[in-house]
Amino acid sequence: MSDAQPRPRDRGAEAAGNPLAGRILDFVDGLRRDGFRAGVAEELDALEVAARVGIVDRRRLRWALRSLLCSDVDEWRRFDRLFDAYWQPANRRARVQAVPGVPLQGAAGQGPAGGTRPLEQEGAGEGDDSGAGSGGVQGGASERELLEKTDFRLLLDEAQMRACERLAEHLARRMRRHLLRRERIARLGRRVHMRRTIHRSLQHGGVPLELAWRRRRERLPRLVLLLDVSRSMSLYSMFFLRFARGIVAAFDDAHAFAFHTRLVPVSEALRDRDPERMRDKLAVLSLGWSGGTRIGESLARFNSGHGRLLGSRTVVVLVSDGYDTGAPELLGRELAKIHDRARRLIWLNPLLGREGYEPVAQGMQAALAHIDLFATAHNLESLAALEPELVR
Amino acid sequence: MDDIGQLQKRLEDAGYVAEPDLAATLLLFTQLRRPLLLEGEAGVGKTEIAKALARAFDTRLIRLQCYEGLDASAAVYEWNYQRQLLAIKIQESEAHSAEEKEEHIFSEPFLLRRPLLEAITQPDPPVLLVDEIDRADEEFEAYLLEVLSDFQISIPELGTVEASSVPYVVLTSNATRELSDALLRRCLYYYVDYPSVEKELRIVSARLPEVGQRLAGQVVAFVHALRELDLRKKPGIAETLDWVAALLRVKVSDLTERPEWVAQSLVCLLKTREDRAAVTDEVVERLVARLP
Numbered sequence: 001m002s003d004a005q006p007r008p009r010d011r012g013a014e015a016a017g018n019p020l021a022g023r024i025l026d027f028v029d030g031l032r033r034d035g036f037r038a039g040v041a042e043e044l045d046a047l048e049v050a051a052r053v054g055i056v057d058r059r060r061l062r063w064a065l066r067s068l069l070c071s072d073v074d075e076w077r078r079f080d081r082l083f084d085a086y087w088q089p090a091n092r093r094a095r096v097q098a099v100p101g102v103p104l105q106g107a108a109g110q111g112p113a114g115g116t117r118p119l120e121q122e123g124a125g126e127g128d129d130s131g132a133g134s135g136g137v138q139g140g141a142s143e144r145e146l147l148e149k150t151d152f153r154l155l156l157d158e159a160q161m162r163a164c165e166r167l168a169e170h171l172a173r174r175m176r177r178h179l180l181r182r183e184r185i186a187r188l189g190r191r192v193h194m195r196r197t198i199h200r201s202l203q204h205g206g207v208p209l210e211l212a213w214r215r216r217r218e219r220l221p222r223l224v225l226l227l228d229v230s231r232s233m234s235l236y237s238m239f240f241l242r243f244a245r246g247i248v249a250a251f252d253d254a255h256a257f258a259f260h261t262r263l264v265p266v267s268e269a270l271r272d273r274d275p276e277r278m279r280d281k282l283a284v285l286s287l288g289w290s291g292g293t294r295i296g297e298s299l300a301r302f303n304s305g306h307g308r309l310l311g312s313r314t315v316v317v318l319v320s321d322g323y324d325t326g327a328p329e330l331l332g333r334e335l336a337k338i339h340d341r342a343r344r345l346i347w348l349n350p351l352l353g354r355e356g357y358e359p360v361a362q363g364m365q366a367a368l369a370h371i372d373l374f375a376t377a378h379n380l381e382s383l384a385a386l387e388p389e390l391v392r
Numbered sequence: 393m394d395d396i397g398q399l400q401k402r403l404e405d406a407g408y409v410a411e412p413d414l415a416a417t418l419l420l421f422t423q424l425r426r427p428l429l430l431e432g433e434a435g436v437g438k439t440e441i442a443k444a445l446a447r448a449f450d451t452r453l454i455r456l457q458c459y460e461g462l463d464a465s466a467a468v469y470e471w472n473y474q475r476q477l478l479a480i481k482i483q484e485s486e487a488h489s490a491e492e493k494e495e496h497i498f499s500e501p502f503l504l505r506r507p508l509l510e511a512i513t514q515p516d517p518p519v520l521l522v523d524e525i526d527r528a529d530e531e532f533e534a535y536l537l538e539v540l541s542d543f544q545i546s547i548p549e550l551g552t553v554e555a556s557s558v559p560y561v562v563l564t565s566n567a568t569r570e571l572s573d574a575l576l577r578r579c580l581y582y583y584v585d586y587p588s589v590e591k592e593l594r595i596v597s598a599r600l601p602e603v604g605q606r607l608a609g610q611v612v613a614f615v616h617a618l619r620e621l622d623l624r625k626k627p628g629i630a631e632t633l634d635w636v637a638a639l640l641r642v643k644v645s646d647l648t649e650r651p652e653w654v655a656q657s658l659v660c661l662l663k664t665r666e667d668r669a670a671v672t673d674e675v676v677e678r679l680v681a682r683l684p
Contacts, residue, residue: 037573049420060396063416071576073431073567076583173570177530207481209474250569268624281622 024050027086028069034082036075042068058087167380168239172246175387176220221315221343221390223247223254226302228320230260230293236350236378240319241282243383245270255309258282259298265306293323295363296330303337310341315390319348319377324363332366339370346373346389353378395419399448408444409587409594417582418445424580427540427561429525429571432584435628438564441584442521445560452518454559456507458528464535468545470504498549508536509545512555520559525575526568537575586619587629595629600636610647610683611636614654617679618661623670627661635660651680 024046032038038046049068053060062083070076196212204210225244229237237258244256248270258266269281310316316338324331339345347367351357353376368374373389376382400415410418418441421428430438446453456467476497483493505513511520525533539545543555563579565571587595592612596603603611611632619626627635638660644653655676662668 037577039577041577045424049424052423053420059412060416063413064420066413067417067420067428067580067582070581070583071429071579072570072581073583076581176569207477209477211473 020050020055021047027065027083030086031069031082034078036069037071038069061087166242168243168383169246169249171380171384172243173250175247175390176250178387220251220253222309222311222313223251223390224306224309224314224316224342225254225256226263226299226316226318226320227256227258227266228260228293228295228318229258230323232293232321232323233319233350236319240377241266241270241278245278255306257302257306259295259301260293261297263298263301263305292325293320294326295320295322295324296326296328296332296334299334299338300330303334307337307341310338312343314342315344315346316342317346317348317386318371319350321349321351322347322361322364322367324361326363328362328366331363332370335367335370339372344372344389345370346375346386347371348375348377348386350376350378352376353382402448403444406444406447407598408440408448409591409598410441410444411591414441414582414584417580421580422560425558425560427563427579429563429565429576429579429581430584431565431567431581433586433626433628434566435626435630436584436586437629438584439521439523440629442519442562442564445562446519449519449560451516451560452514453521454507454511454514454518455521455523457523458525458532460527460529462528462532464532466506467532467536468506468508468539469547470506471498471549472502472504476502500550503547503550508539509553511559512539512543512545512557513553514557514559517557518559520561522561522563524566525563526565526571530572533572533575537572537578540578586616586626589613589616592616592629592632596632596636599633600640603636603640604645607639607645607647608636611639613683614647614679615661617682618671621671621675623662623667624664625662625667631661631663647680647683651677654680 025043028038028043028046045068046065049064050061053064055061062080065083066076066079070079193212197208197210200210200212201208225240225247227237227240227244229241241258244266248254248256248267254267255265256267256270258264266282269278272278272281335345349364352374375386375389377386396412396415396419399419400410400412403410403415403418417428430441432438442455443453479497479502480493483496488496507520511518522536525536528536540561543558544552546552586592589612592615593608596608596612615627615632615635635657638657639647639653642653642657644650647654655673658668658671658676662671
């Protein structure tokens with residue numbers, strides 16, 4: 001297996017019999033497996049760019065391909081390592097395997113993890129390669145589907161968890177896009193404010209020189225997320241925090257709080273662009289918390305300290321399993337307060353997805369009377385189903 | 393490597409210090425004629441790159457500032473209603489047919505050109521800066537994409553306006569929201585980070601030549617240390633320059649001599665109340681003590 005002769009792939013005339021083109025395509029393919037947005041158009045562009053700058057000067061090739069193939073900070077930060085892994089002749093295998101952020105396909109257990117793909121391909125025999133490209137893509141789609149249906153607590157390996165967290169974040173952003181589109185269809189362009197226009201026209205002898213416009217109504221809901229991060233929820237907390245991060249990033253008017261014995265606003269921490277640093281910040285916030293969950297007290301704290309967030313536009317989403325060590329009456333009372341003032345109160349309970357679960361916990365019983373929607377949230381699919389509820 | 397070096401030189405003559413990888417991207421940008429998306433925190437000098445490009449190519453810079461609710465009438469063109477109404481009033485007594493009158497008021501003199509239309513009707517390719525595209529909504533993004541791929545704009549009353557020259561399109565984004573896949577795929581991408589110490593030093597001495605070596609070094613080191621802290625709004629290059637200007641005005645030439653000046657002039661660097669509260673006098677003292 002010599003590095004100089006990778007197998008050219010079957011993509012257009014450029015690639016045929018041209019080892020350089022083959023390697024470029026192979027590299028783009030590897031990036032795609034690592035979650036980069038790179039399609040056929042990008043492959044052709046990469047070929048054109050490579051032909052333009054040549055591959056003798058690796059720095060230029062790196063800079064050119066980086067600008068061409070990256071489309072966000074995350075990809076930008078990962079690119080150099082992936083580039084080195086693929087293009088540097090020495091120690092290639094070791095480097096490639098050190099690449100973090102294994103793509104979704106890697107978790108399937110079928111075939112090699114995406115990052116190592118280019119190498120494996122070169123090492124593989126002649127026979128099995130022809131269908132590998134398209135097969136990989138299909139694998140990715142079904143793997144994604146699988147992840148969407150898997151209960152969060154059953155995701156064990158790190159890569160799968162990260163992938164799922166990332167999906168949760170994307171989901172939140174997609175929700176906003178949908179909600180916005182809906183709003184746009186409802187509102188047909190700018191509307192003239194007739195009364196005011198005519199009034200203003202008086203000073204011009206009745207000619208409506210200055211048009212007055214109706215103000216556009218703000219229809220996106222204000223979202224308040226209250227996340228239970230107690231020990232009984234620990235298997236789920238990180239996903240909801242990532243989901244909350246997506247929500248906070250996508251909606252201008254979203255506010256997130258985490259609680260178990262205390263209530264802490266976490267919107268600021270969630271806005272940190274680096275997910276690792278966000279983890280650290282959240283860890284600091286939750287330092288020194290003792291065991292137990294005081295949902296009622298935490299909500300009371302919310303009502304007294306942040307009650308101004310509640311209003312006719314506010315949708316409150318409470319995520320908790322309902323295991324409360326405080327008094328159930330307090331919980332009921334505080335929930336009623338929220339329910340009275342907000343447009344909608346949604347309780348997401350990840351346990352609801354489990355076979356045979358009945359909401360018998362005392363806290364849960366006290367709560368049921370005051371919530372508009374009691375829904376499960378144990379996997380991405382059930383989170384996605386939440387979208388229409390936000391605009392009710 | 394030479395053409396990259398040349399471009400770097402040209403940009404430097406235009407007053408911008410560009411790293412070789414940025415210059416390489418800009419070179420590719422001028423060759424491929426694809427839009428370039430510059431992403432990065434506020435204050436890292438994204439807009440400045442577009443301005444420097446315009447200066448370096450000696451061409452016009454046309455800027456479209458995006459905001460939520462930006463629509464075609466603010467970005468592309470609008471009819472000058474007031475003028476049209478006046479024209480109708482004036483023509484009332486004249487004996488033109490209704491068609492003639494209509495043709496008259498929907499002609500070029502009544503057209504208000506907004507940046508996009510302006511940019512594609514220039515004799516020489518200008519630099520079109522679409523600033524903070526992430527603030528505009530998705531609808532506008534889709535429209536922009538259409539213009540950027542066809543380079544023609546259709547005005548129902550006038551017909552289709554074809555581009556007389558294809559502008560160099562630079563988009564900037566603070567990444568406050570995710571842009572559409574279609575747009576991302578169309579664009580070259582460059583992530584603009586805060587400048588390195590060397591680069592910022594060169595910027596400071598280029599913009600404010602009267603600053604001494606010592607003060608410049610201290611200021612840049614201090615600002616870099618501040619950026620390391622966990623702040624809500626990290627000071628950008630503009631803030632650094634403001635601060636230097638302020639320090640020069642009160643004739644400070646060495647930060648360690650007058651640490652109290654540092655604390656008092658921090659308003660130039662820290663723009664939110666939380667950040668002011670986070671950077672206490674003790675923090676300032678500690679940072680000043682570490683200065684060269």
